[in-house]
Amino acid sequence: MEATAYVQSQQGSMDDLVREYLPLVKKIGLHLMARLPPNIELDDLLQVGVIGLIQAGGTYDAARGASFSTHAGIRIKGAMLDEVRRNDWVPRSVQQNMKQVSTAIAELEASLGRTVTDTEIAAELKISLEDYRQMSRDLAYCRLTSLEDSTVGVESEQAGPFSQFEDARFRQTLSDAIKSLPEREALMMSLYYGDELNLKEIGEVMGVSESRVSQIHGQALARLRVKVVEWVE
Numbered sequence: 077m078e079a080t081a082y083v084q085s086q087q088g089s090m091d092d093l094v095r096e097y098l099p100l101v102k103k104i105g106l107h108l109m110a111r112l113p114p115n116i117e118l119d120d121l122l123q124v125g126v127i128g129l130i131q132a133g134g135t136y137d138a139a140r141g142a143s144f145s146t147h148a149g150i151r152i153k154g155a156m157l158d159e160v161r162r163n164d165w166v167p168r169s170v171q172q173n174m175k176q177v178s179t180a181i182a183e184l185e186a187s188l189g190r191t192v193t194d195t196e197i198a199a200e201l202k203i204s205l206e207d208y209r210q211m212s213r214d215l216a217y218c219r220l221t222s223l224e225d226s227t228v229g230v231e232s233e234q235a236g237p238f239s240q241f242e243d244a245r246f247r248q249t250l251s252d253a254i255k256s257l258p259e260r261e262a263l264m265m266s267l268y269y270g271d272e273l274n275l276k277e278i279g280e281v282m283g284v285s286e287s288r289v290s291q292i293h294g295q296a297l298a299r300l301r302v303k304v305v306e307w308v309e
Contacts, residue, residue: 093133094126097148101125104152107272108160121156128155170214176201177215177298185302191258194295213287215294253303261296264289 105121132151136144180200184192192200198208254265260282267273267281275286275293282289 090130090133094129097129097145098126100145100149101129101152104149105156107274108153108156116160121159124155124159125152128152131155173211174215174298174301177211177295178301181299182302194291197295209291212292212294212298213290215298216290249304250300253300256303257296257299261292261299264292265296268293 101122105118105125108121109116109118128151129148132144132148135151136147138144140147177197180197181192184196184200188196194208194212195205198205201208203211254262257265263282264278267278268275273281275289279286279289284292
């Protein structure tokens with residue numbers, strides 16, 4: 077009887093936890109959906125997000141200083157990103173395009189000694205500006221692994237001093253790389269990854285369409301890939 081009561085108590089606590097923090101799971105899932113291809117189902121992300129929430133309930137330690145919402149958010153997002161990674165959702169053609177665009181940007185900027193425009197990148201790739209912009213919109217679907225993981229943080233008990241040092245080095249490199257982006261791209265990245273606005277909200281702030289925001293996002297990722305290539309490859 078005592079075992080049964082304990083199980084029922086644990087189940088009740090778990091249900092209460094999920095009920096209270098389900099809005100957080102949905103918020104994180106919807107934010108990630110904005111950068112994923114349409115074949116990714118929100119329900120799939122929410123299911124693994126709930127699992128991450130439950131795991132957070134079992135690993136939370138208030139003595140570490142972080143609020144439960146912060147701890148849970150990290151675990152939820154981490155679980156969703158793991159699910160995306162397992163399904164390898166980025167088409168090979170898009171991955172190849174990311175490398176081509178990044179290479180074109182690197183070679184042009186090395187040659188010209190300045191930041192290059194989308195028109196110059198399109199010319200280097202020998203495609204029309206409209207075709208390049210469509211390609212850039214698709215690049216927004218690419219997962220720049222370390223960029224995503226850096227927003228999750230290092231909370232694993234297995235993460236030793238060396239891995240934390242590597243993470244700190246990457247964060248600094250990424251921070252410097254974002255600061256070096258053209259003003260519009262830097263603003264977009266700040267609003268999206270820092271303020272966690274969705275594409276529609278960013279478009280309203282910047283005075284452009286959601287489609288244009290996606291293109292700016294994809295091009296910014298390609299530029300960043302050039303600067304953090306040692307973590308991407």
